[in-house]
Amino acid sequence: MRRRVKRRAFIALIGGAVICPRSTTAQQHSKVYTIAIFNAAPRNSTPHLEAAFFEALRELGWIEGRNVVFERRYGDNRAERLPELAVELVHLNVDVIVAVGTLETHAAKRATTTIPIVMPVAGDPIAEGLVASLPRPGGNITGMSFMSPELAPKRLQLLKEVLPALSRLAILWNPTIPTSARVMRETKEAARTLGTEVLLVEARNASELDSAYSLVASLRPDALFVVQDFLTLSHREQIAAFAIRTGLPSVHSGREFAHAGGFMSYGPDLTDLVRRAAGHVDKILKGAKPADLPVEQPTKFELVINLKTARALSLTLPPTLLARADEVIE
Numbered sequence: 001m002r003r004r005v006k007r008r009a010f011i012a013l014i015g016g017a018v019i020c021p022r023s024t025t026a027q028q029h030s031k032v033y034t035i036a037i038f039n040a041a042p043r044n045s046t047p048h049l050e051a052a053f054f055e056a057l058r059e060l061g062w063i064e065g066r067n068v069v070f071e072r073r074y075g076d077n078r079a080e081r082l083p084e085l086a087v088e089l090v091h092l093n094v095d096v097i098v099a100v101g102t103l104e105t106h107a108a109k110r111a112t113t114t115i116p117i118v119m120p121v122a123g124d125p126i127a128e129g130l131v132a133s134l135p136r137p138g139g140n141i142t143g144m145s146f147m148s149p150e151l152a153p154k155r156l157q158l159l160k161e162v163l164p165a166l167s168r169l170a171i172l173w174n175p176t177i178p179t180s181a182r183v184m185r186e187t188k189e190a191a192r193t194l195g196t197e198v199l200l201v202e203a204r205n206a207s208e209l210d211s212a213y214s215l216v217a218s219l220r221p222d223a224l225f226v227v228q229d230f231l232t233l234s235h236r237e238q239i240a241a242f243a244i245r246t247g248l249p250s251v252h253s254g255r256e257f258a259h260a261g262g263f264m265s266y267g268p269d270l271t272d273l274v275r276r277a278a279g280h281v282d283k284i285l286k287g288a289k290p291a292d293l294p295v296e297q298p299t300k301f302e303l304v305i306n307l308k309t310a311r312a313l314s315l316t317l318p319p320t321l322l323a324r325a326d327e328v329i330e
Contacts, residue, residue, distance in 0.1 A: 035068055038082075043074045045230075046256065053277065077234060083111070086111035098119075099117050101123075105141060109140075116290045122144065123145065125141070134296075141290055146298055152187040155225070159223055162317060163249065166222050168220070173200070180229050223248055224248045237260045239262070240257065243262065249264070253265060253268075258305065259304070264304070268302075
């Protein structure tokens with residue numbers, strides 16, 4: 001009888017040892033995390049960038065409906081809505097906030113100091129007080145920064161290859177965005193170094209874009225530089241159509257504008273940035289702290305030329321410029 005009891009106890013002990021780890025593992029995998037997508041632009045304004053972000057998450061094992069769900073908030077180009085939307089996300093107690101740009105990151109930072117914030121395409125996070133440093137951001141914010149001061153001179157040098165007699169450059173920018181202000185200043189200084197007069201045109205919201213078009217047309221510049229932000233990015237087709245209609249070669253920071261009909265773009269590969277930001281989200285959901293994750297900068301820069309637009313504007317492009325382009329849109 002004793003042997004039988006001991007054998008049963010031994011079997012029960014072994015069974016318990018097998019069952020407990022399985023139960024723990026099941027509990028670990030049953031956790032469903034909530035990722036907030038926080039964007040000042042309208043939904044579907046940059047579907048390819050969102051698709052790249054979600055694809056990168058899936059490659060890292062984060063499957064919507066299985067171990068992660070998304071809360072999406074879009075500002076529809078109304079920056080004044082961002083504080084309210086940020087507070088909504090904080091009240092939902094999400095696990096991480098993906099704040100798409102600089103304004104969104106500021107709004108999220110004001111709403112929470114504890115929920116991790118990842119910025120895929122922010123401007124200069126140090127100058128704007130978002131992080132302490134790139135290697136050691138501190139606080140609850142990390143992600144990507146696309147700022148590179150040398151880009152403004154490079155863009156204008158490329159433009160001068162097409163327009164050697166460039167004398168008047170209109171810059172379309174949003175004065176309410178700190179990043180846009182810095183890009184404007186860098187472009188303005190680069191233009192002056194080249195002996196080019198700068199004409200500043202402001203647009204704070206969609207309603208101001210129409211008056212901005214009229215002002216640009218009346219100033220009769222030789223070319224148009226568009227500072228990228230959530231407003232200009234979501235209206236890129238309209239801006240490109242205006243530039244072609246007015247006979248202006250337009251220069252941009254991202255390929256999205258060239259694909260929308262803008263003449264030329266030179267800048268970071270935003271798709272690469274958002275994919276790398278997904279890696280930050282992955283690390284945070286696995287236990288890393290934003291304070292310990294370095295803010296990364298672009299490693300890929302691309303020159304995109306819309307040859308169809310060049311033809312519409314009767315531009316003659318140097319063969320050497322075309323040869324250097326990463327993409328030529330026919």
